Amino acid sequence: MNNMKKGFIFDLDGVIVDTAKYHFLAWKKLANSLGIDFTKEENEQLKGVSRVRSLQKILTWGNKSLSSEEFTDLMAKKNDDYLGYIDKMDASEVLPDVHRVLNYLKQKHQPIALGSASKNAKPILQKVNLLSDFDAIVDGNDVSRAKPDPEVFVTAANLLKIEPKECIVFEDSVAGVEAANVAGMVSIGIGSETVLGHADHVFQDFTQISEEFLNQLINN
Numbered sequence: 001m002n003n004m005k006k007g008f009i010f011d012l013d014g015v016i017v018d019t020a021k022y023h024f025l026a027w028k029k030l031a032n033s034l035g036i037d038f039t040k041e042e043n044e045q046l047k048g049v050s051r052v053r054s055l056q057k058i059l060t061w062g063n064k065s066l067s068s069e070e071f072t073d074l075m076a077k078k079n080d081d082y083l084g085y086i087d088k089m090d091a092s093e094v095l096p097d098v099h100r101v102l103n104y105l106k107q108k109h110q111p112i113a114l115g116s117a118s119k120n121a122k123p124i125l126q127k128v129n130l131l132s133d134f135d136a137i138v139d140g141n142d143v144s145r146a147k148p149d150p151e152v153f154v155t156a157a158n159l160l161k162i163e164p165k166e167c168i169v170f171e172d173s174v175a176g177v178e179a180a181n182v183a184g185m186v187s188i189g190i191g192s193e194t195v196l197g198h199a200d201h202v203f204q205d206f207t208q209i210s211e212e213f214l215n216q217l218i219n220n
Ligand code: BG6
Pocket: 012, 013, 014, 023, 046, 047, 048, 049, 050, 051, 054, 079, 116, 117, 118, 119, 120, 121, 140
């Protein structure tokens, strides 16, 4: 049983780092500049949602429409703001026990991938010094269909050369858990049971994930 290989796929935002707070600041600035109110509750609904879709949702909430040039321009502005926050990130922003779990899986020779909707995934991983920890990285630049479409995770599984049903996905978003389920992967929700009840397992954060549990995932 010891040489069993599973594919461990990690979402980035909200799983490895808490970037939702930076997305919030950047979206809020943009929304307010359009005279639209933007709350933390609304920000919750943008978790796992692509940049384009996020702006569409904000415009719908604020009952605004934009020309396609304005839309493109605002997306670029939002991303510039967001990158300003990312630029200040360092390894201290990696969420608790993420290093422990990654290191344990590595020690067990398990293939590890990133499966993120973000087009900024690589610069973020670089900032927090995790870029070389992944055997494969699939991000928003590599896929055309957003979560809950399973494309991002299926592509990651292909790169790892592991069957989807032998993959395990760590996700904090409703759409991401759904994507993992549709792909036939084991879904592990990181966050609250109330929000992520459709995941196969839910943990508040990585501190709750024991080595015994990781061994079960590897050996089952
Ligand atoms: C997801 C985030 O991981 O990536 C979303 O949860 C974000 O909030 C999406 O909108 C796209 O990210 P980016 O970095 O390409 O704007």
